[in-house]
Amino acid sequence: MDNKKKTGSVRVWRRIIQVISFLALPGLFTSIFYAMKEIYSGILAGTFSLSAMFPQLLLFLGSMIITILTGRFFCGFLCSFGAMGDFLWYLTKKTGKKGLKVSEKVDGWLKNLKYVILMFIILGIWTFHLGNLDSMTGPWAVFGMYSKIGSLPSVRYLFTTGGLLLLLIIAGSFLIERFFCRYLCPLGAVFAILSRFRLFRIKKERSKCGSCRLCTSKCSMGIPLYQYDTVTSGECIDCFECTSVCPRHNARANGAPVAVSAVSAAAMFGLVYAGNTQAQMVSSQTPVTVQVQSNTGNYIDGTYTGTGQGFRGETKTSVTVKNGNITDITVLSYEDDKPYFSKAVEKVTAEIINSQSTEVDAVSGATFSSNGIMESVANALNVSYNNPNSTLKSEGRGHHGKK
Ligand code: SF4
Ligand code: SF4
Ligand code: SF4
Structure with missing residues (x-):
């Protein structure tokens, strides 16, 4: 298969997996994040139990190991919140809009916000209990209510704190591609740290690029790709837009993206299935x-x-x-x-x-x-x-x- 066909099939695969994940596991990103919370809170309170928390451990550690091995396939292929961002950006492009131009410097600063949010959640909310993210304060909770196909909940949820934050995120996603993922997502912050150690990377030899910067301008996460021969940034979500647009077939993935993405997706679904099965066993054994x-x-x-x-x-x-x-x-x-x-x-x-x-x-x-x-x-x-x-x-x- 020539390179163009390969990258084309990755795009198609990505969309198919995104749709399947959205329909089958729309709350997977919240499950991973709350698994992390429960493990952390259990350790902090001294109530951590390997057997009782096995489903959470399986999901959290499994997704982290997949990220270290293959990068942020979860973000590029499986996360429903990320898929929503892609869809809103697609609408922006379809309507002929250009979105908001953010300079490389400002973009770099804003990307640090998600680490601040992550630290606030871990220290402020999980450690010192300054709030509760399970409640209507979280945009993810409200997103969960509206992301179910075939049901339309009341609009009143949009007038909660979480609803208003969700509306702001939606507005931001029309203006900046993957707005939430770039700047705000605490789970994305965890993935970004871990994926710096990834084995599966995008490569592009700058010596073959000349003055072209097409992949930089098309990168979903605004990574300054013109600076790299190998993409080491933790921001890369494995969307493969850079490999798809490269006119010289110079940007490429080391590994077969279709195979790796399919294996990663299957592994994530397997983790969820195994976790659910284990949860049911634990539950049925609990008198x-x-x-x-x-x-x-x-x-x-x-x-x-x-x-x-x-x-x-x-x-x-x-x-x-x-x-x-x-x-x-x-x-x-x-x-x-x-x-x-x-x-x-x-x-x-x-x-x-x-x-x-x-x-x-x-x-x-x-x-x-x-x-x-x-x-x-x-x-x-x-x-x-x-x-x-x-x-x-x-x-x-x-x-x-x-x-
Ligand atoms: S950064 Fe967060 S919201 Fe975006 S795709 Fe990754 S987990 Fe999902
Ligand atoms: S570097 Fe390539 S694969 Fe990574 S986020 Fe940017 S466009 Fe997507
Ligand atoms: S699109 Fe291809 S040729 Fe252009 S800068 Fe990127 S890797 Fe180089």
Whole structure:
């Protein structure tokens, strides 16, 4: 296959993998980031357990090892947030706009912002608990709500802090290619550090370039490629635009990009699958102890159904009340991503039954799923519950389970 065909097929492959990843694993980037958070927080709190955190370790360490070996294939091929950036930039180009010209110097400074954000999250939020990124303060959380094909959540999420940040990111992505990835993404900062050690690199001999700087002007991440014979920058996301546009076939990848990208994508999907399987095994081995404290509880005996707003849509539960107490909660349906929901469901339902209250602690890293379960139980029992991710009011929608 000649070079032009090869680079053309990489572009096609990239788009296909981006679409598949967007549809199949839209929240993968948040999963990796929150896996990092849970490992870090577990170590910090002294609660880290190899067996309990195996799925998180598998996902986080696996994606880091893939990055060290092959570079940022995740960013170029698999990340749905990055794919959104590519799509918005495509619209800018399609409409004949040029976007915003940022000088090389300013671009270089702004790229350091993501490291500052990463440090703030690790120290400020994860270490000193100055805020909670699981809540509506995060643009990723709001993106998760709108990235589900076939459902259109309320526009009110756009008027949360996370929603307004997402709108700013979208506006920035129309103006600057991969705006969020270049300047703001904390996960991108981790990948950028690790990918400096990558084995798989783009090569271009400057002696063959003459005065051409085409690849520099087309680089998705604004890397000054004219300075390199071999691209060592951690900013490179393996998009292969440089190899595609080079008129002299001088910019090329060392390795077969199609094969490496396919293997990287398969490895990531494998990690997610193995992590989910392990999470389910751990979950099914964890005994749930539920003690109903009295037989004179506050609720009217019966079985009720209710709904609540989870991360991606409605969670529906059936709640059984005997002798005035909540004795059983069964999830009838949910729309959240399985890894998050599985993480929340046993702990939240057990705590609701133990405390006989719908206001229990959300599970860290699965706040939205936890809120959806709590709200659906409250809705079934007709008790009030203020779900921050809901447009619905629990009170008055469900059956009358409260005495
Ligand atoms: S930099 Fe962040 S948002 Fe961009 S592709 Fe990478 S992980 Fe996704
Ligand atoms: S160096 Fe090439 S592969 Fe890397 S980000 Fe720039 S255009 Fe994409
Ligand atoms: S596009 Fe090709 S010829 Fe032009 S600067 Fe880049 S590597 Fe050199």
